[in-house]
Amino acid sequence: MSRFRAYHPEQAYLLPPSVRDELGEDHLCFFIRKLVARLDLSSFAAAYSEEGGELYAPELMLSVWLYAYALGLTSARRVEQRLREDLGFRYLAGGERVDNWALSAFRRRHGRGVNDVFTQMLETARDLGLVKLGRVAIDSTRIKANACRDGVETEQKLRNERVKLRRQVRRWQQACDREDPETGGLHVALGQAEQRLAEMPRRLETLRKSGLRQRSRTDGDARMLRERGGFVLGYTGEIAVSDDHFIVAQRVTQNGHDVHALVPMVEAVERQCGARPQQVLADSGFFSLDNLRALETQGIEALVPDSNMARELNTGQRCPAHNRPRQAVQKRLRQKLRRPAGRALYGRRRAIVEPVFGVLKQQRGLRQFRTRGLSQVAVEFTLAALAYNLTRLFQFARR
Numbered sequence: 585m586s587r588f589r590a591y592h593p594e595q596a597y598l599l600p601p602s603v604r605d606e607l608g609e610d611h612l613c614f615f616i617r618k619l620v621a622r623l624d625l626s627s628f629a630a631a632y633s634e635e636g637g638e639l640y641a642p643e644l645m646l647s648v649w650l651y652a653y654a655l656g657l658t659s660a661r662r663v664e665q666r667l668r669e670d671l672g673f674r675y676l677a678g679g680e681r682v683d684n685w686a687l688s689a690f691r692r693r694h695g696r697g698v699n700d701v702f703t704q705m706l707e708t709a710r711d712l713g714l715v716k717l718g719r720v721a722i723d724s725t726r727i728k729a730n731a732c733r734d735g736v737e738t739e740q741k742l743r744n745e746r747v748k749l750r751r752q753v754r755r756w757q758q759a760c761d762r763e764d765p766e767t768g769g770l771h772v773a774l775g776q777a778e779q780r781l782a783e784m785p786r787r788l789e790t791l792r793k794s795g796l797r798q799r800s801r802t803d804g805d806a807r808m809l810r811e812r813g814g815f816v817l818g819y820t821g822e823i824a825v826s827d828d829h830f831i832v833a834q835r836v837t838q839n840g841h842d843v844h845a846l847v848p849m850v851e852a853v854e855r856q857c858g859a860r861p862q863q864v865l866a867d868s869g870f871f872s873l874d875n876l877r878a879l880e881t882q883g884i885e886a887l888v889p890d891s892n893m894a895r896e897l898n899t900g901q902r903c904p905a906h907n908r909p910r911q912a913v914q915k916r917l918r919q920k921l922r923r924p925a926g927r928a929l930y931g932r933r934r935a936i937v938e939p940v941f942g943v944l945k946q947q948r949g950l951r952q953f954r955t956r957g958l959s960q961v962a963v964e965f966t967l968a969a970l971a972y973n974l975t976r977l978f979q980f981a982r983r
Contacts, residue, residue, distance in 0.1 A: 603675045613651055613672035615978050620647045623704050628697040640682055645690040646701065647676040653971035656948035658964065660684035660691070692955065695963040702834075702970050703856055709830060709977055710857065719827045719929075720861035721937035722849050722870065724842050725945065728818040728952035729806035729961070736808065736817060738798045742788050749781045805958040807838045819953070820845075821965050824853050824861075825937045830976055832857055834969040836962045842869035846888065847878050860884060865933040868894035876913045886917070887930045893918055897927065944968055 607613065620643055628642035651672060652663045664684040666673045709715045756774045791799050800806045800817060808815050822845050824833040833852035839845055846866060854860045863885045871890045879886040892903045909915050920926040944950045950968050953961040 603671060606671060607675075610982055611672065612654060612975070612978055613675050615981060616647050616651055616654075616974065617676060619705075619708070619974070619977070620650070622708070623701055625697070625701075627700050628694055631693060631697065640680065640686060640690075642694075642697070644677055644680065645682070645687070646698075648673060648682065648687070649691065649967055650971050650974055651676055653948065653967050654975050658949065658954050658968075660687040660954075663687055691963060691967070692960060695959060695966075698963055698966045698970065702966055702973075705970060705973055705977070706830070706832060706856055709973065712977075712980070714828055714977075714980060715830045715832060715857065716827045717832070717853070717857060717859055717861045719863045719865065719932065719936070720824050720832060720850075720853055721865040721933045722822070722824045722846060723867065723933075723937040723941065724820050724822040724839075724845065724869075725941050726809050726811040726816050726818055727821050727836075727945075727950065727961075727965075728816055729800065729803045730953050730956050731800045731802035731806050731817055733817050735801045736798050737787065737791060737801050739788065739791060742784060742791065746781065746784045749777055749784070753777050753781060803956040805838065805956075805961075807840065809840055819958070819961055822849055823937065823940060823969065824849050825940050827932075827936060828976075829936065829940060830973055831940065831969045834965060836958065836965045838958065842866075843872050843875070846870040846872075846875045846886075850879065850882075850884065863887065863929070865930060865936070867933065873911055873914060876917060880913060887921065887926070887933075889917070889921055889930070890914065893921060897921065897930065940972065944972060948972075 604611075604614070623646075625642045625646065628646070632639060648663065648667070652658070652666070657663055657666065661684045663673070664682065664687065667677050667680075667682055668674075706715055753774065756777065760774065787801075790804075794804070796807075798808060803817075806817050806819065808817055809820060820837045820839045820842075822835050822837060822839075822842075823831050826832050833849055833856050835849070835852065837845065846864070850861065850864060860882060861884060864879060864887070866886075866888045868889050868891045871888045875888065876886055889897060890909075892907045895901070896903050903918075909918060921930055948968065948971075950965075953964050955961055955964055
């Protein structure tokens with residue numbers, strides 16, 4: 585008798601298997617289905633007119649995208665493939681074979697609806713006693729745009745290209761005038777070169793109107809942003825994270841510096857959660873005296889060191905005498921951070937916000953956006969934040 589179990593992959597099922605029996609009752613797809621069923625999705629339906637053919641239900645499309653982002657899938661084509669092969673996806677889609685065109689169109693169209701769902705999910709978590717706003721950490725990261733750096737245009741680059749095209753057109757025109765019978769292909773190339781040359785004034789004018797020294801032709805909203813190790817063509821993703829690791833506010837900007845983001849992010853937390861945080865932690869990139877005064881006026885304790893104080897916290901070497909602060913609000917902050925309690929409190933910043941970026945970028949692959957344009961990448965980032973909060977809720981529900 586053989587010790588191996590029988591293997592018959594072609595054997596048909598007498599009865600179709602139950603999805604719950606196959607995946608287990610505590611699978612993520614069932615949690616998503618239960619949660620989405622409780623949401624108010626009227627804003628999705630309101631985005632469509634009554635004319636036209638049948639559409640996929642908003643509950644279906646939202647559930648599929650949330651499940652996809654929770655698994656680190658951001659490509660509509662990959663999701664389309666998984667809708668045929670993955671049991672969890674097939675359950676959430678109700679057996680529908682949604683193509684990548686419909687998936688992409690849903691993601692492009694419903695930025696307002698996705699933001700509304702983000703707020704509703706935070707309300708659900710708060711009703712369960714989660715999302716503690718006593719302490720909030722704010723940070724930012726660079727995310728690549730769906731564009732190549734070689735496509736970045738500058739005025740000098742465009743002028744050089746125009747000179748090159750003029751020479752090329754002149755040389756090909758001379759070749760065509762010789763009536764060589766083998767120059768038939770040159771007529772096609774000459775027409776294409778003349779068309780590109782005719783577009784140069786418009787491209788130069790677009791660059792001048794943008795007020796930028798360099799601009800991506802593929803994604804005009806992307807910016808060259810400094811990051812550790814050089815520059816990246818992309819966007820800045822900003823998040824505020826609660827003490828129990830929920831993303832309580834998020835947005836995508838073109839900011840090259842973080843100093844102007846602190847107060848807007850605190851206001852976004854209040855707008856999303858209906859309450860102000862008591863403490864705000866952020867690194868030295870968010871520091872400015874105006875920021876400290878603005879948060880102090882609102883009764884919020886801000887632990888945002890200046891660059892000299894941040895160096896002292898990291899190295900243990902006290903700031904030089906010539907770098908002593910002159911403003912009272914900065915003096916109070918330094919005194920607070922030099923106490924053991926203040927130093928330990930500020931040390932929580934890394935433990936709160938940086939693991940969230942680690943999950944989003946490393947585990948779920950959010951290192952480059954799929955779409956183009958500021959409004960579209962903002963929808964992608966919101967979906968990623970939604971999926972992160974969803975998995976946090978799922979973990980608490982399993983406990």
